[in-house]
Amino acid sequence: MIEEPDPEYRTGIGTDIHLLVEGRKLMLGGVQLAYPAGLAGHSDGDAAIHAVIDALLGASGMGDIGTVFPDNDPRYKGIDSKQLLVEVKDRLEAAYWRVINVDLIIQAEEPSLKPVKGQMKRVIAGLLGIDFTAVNVKAKTAEGLGDIGAGRAIAATAAVLLRKKARRRI
Numbered sequence: 221m222i223e224e225p226d227p228e229y230r231t232g233i234g235t236d237i238h239l240l241v242e243g244r245k246l247m248l249g250g251v252q253l254a255y256p257a258g259l260a261g262h263s264d265g266d267a268a269i270h271a272v273i274d275a276l277l278g279a280s281g282m283g284d285i286g287t288v289f290p291d292n293d294p295r296y297k298g299i300d301s302k303q304l305l306v307e308v309k310d311r312l313e314a315a316y317w318r319v320i321n322v323d324l325i326i327q328a329e330e331p332s333l334k335p336v337k338g339q340m341k342r343v344i345a346g347l348l349g350i351d352f353t354a355v356n357v358k359a360k361t362a363e364g365l366g367d368i369g370a371g372r373a374i375a376a377t378a379a380v381l382l383r384k385k386a387r388r389r390i
């Protein structure tokens with residue numbers, strides 16, 4: 221009998237924070253929200269997607285978002301962060317990593333994220349090609365404290381688990 225090698229599991233964490241500025245569309249968790257201000261950034265500023273990307277890159281040992289997608293590279297100016305997430309997912313797949321789950325926390329004083337959490341879950345799960353139930357989105361305020369509490373910034377933290385399918389030697 222040939223024994224299957226044990227699969228390899230790795231976890232990763234990611235965090236991000238962006239300034240809220242007037243006159244930009246607000247992209248968060250891959251969803252556009254109706255709000256008079258949006259997140260500043262070289263890309264579309266989606267701090268939640270960026271936190272997920274950094275967690276995935278961390279778990280797979282592939283570095284960090286700033287190294288993989290430099291913010292002085294004109295190719296990424298104004299880019300939809302969903303495209304960056306798909307690019308990372310492709311890199312993971314090429315290295316035989318599969319995403320088991322994503323847990324995401326978004327801290328925003330405003331707007332209320334409660335009505336869009338489900339949509340964010342669906343968007344992120346769809347981009348990663350995993351089940352809707354494998355993505356969890358938690359929305360919190362900062363209880364009025366600091367820059368997030370004052371509505372000057374939105375932050376996100378993500379944790380992920382990856383599984384590498386063990387390949388039998390032949």
Ligand code: MG
Binds near residue numbers: 236237265267
């Ligand atoms: Mg960022």
